[in-house]
Amino acid sequence: MNELAITVIGPDRTGIVAEVTTALAGAGANLSDSTMTRLRGHFAMTLICTGASVEDVEKALLPLGGMLATVRAVEPSAAEEPGEPYLVSVHGADRLGIVAAVTRVVAAAGGNVTDLTTRLTGPLYVLVAEVDLPPGAAADLSVRLDEAARDLGVEVTLRRAESDVL
Template sequence: MSSAQSTGGGTLHAITVLGHDRPGIIAETTARLAALGLNIEDTSMTLLRGHFAMTLICAGPASDAEVETALAPLTADGSLTVTVREVPHEDGSARAPATPWVLTVHGGDRPGIVSRIVGEVAAVGGNITDLTTRLAGDLYLLVAEVALPGEADTAALAAAIKQAATDLGVGATLRPAEADEL
């Protein structure tokens, strides 16, 4: 049995679907996965400047090759790209407890905002668990869910983020996440 298999959930697959947006991509993709007996466990779907982007983690009895074959019709006209990759089941017991925070950044757009701000989070062992950015004209917005290790000095991190934001000419806040935000 491979590291990506268990007796309960079957093989885990990471599936991406990327390309030009059109109605029905989600419906067609998920119907094909359901027909294989796959259970969708985690997803992220969005439009990025008119381009469709979806990532799914699915579990079930199908092999990567069977999933690829089932999803191949999505790519027939060349407007979508699909990738399938087996991934190992996570062992959540090895993770240290983390506290959820929300990071927001807003201001004039310029290169380096994401790398500089999230670099401060990484420097204290924090993990970005969700990240969304939007550009509206010249206004840039970043919203991230952040998991910080219990020993992280959140006041020092907030100060470092504020300093990085000031250097970049943007505003930034780091605050504890409310349960209904996650």
């Protein structure tokens, strides 16, 4: 089946999720996976859809004034063996390189970042990442994250994630 990766970015406004998803449904694009957020007054959305052509989706999204939309065909991915789910949280004074340092440590442990959110609130910087780790990697990763946290002057925690209940 045809699979499309779609991004939509622009100034946030009321009703934008409804507008985008209505346009996609009208083009015959079935939403299978998505993430949406507001970043300092800007709306950002990434979606995977099936059942429509690149051209039909681009045409459907064109009337969304002030938004930058990109659409491209992607190959459906094979199901991956999930690792053990963990949460990494970091908080402390804002400084350059926090995300880079923490994600390098996770990658070096064989971890895959599956979701990451950061927020700057005044001088406080907060990072929360969902990661899949290889079995048995958590203890060593915790030590390496503590070392990185000391170098960065931040606090870090690693804890097993609870399973999603749908």
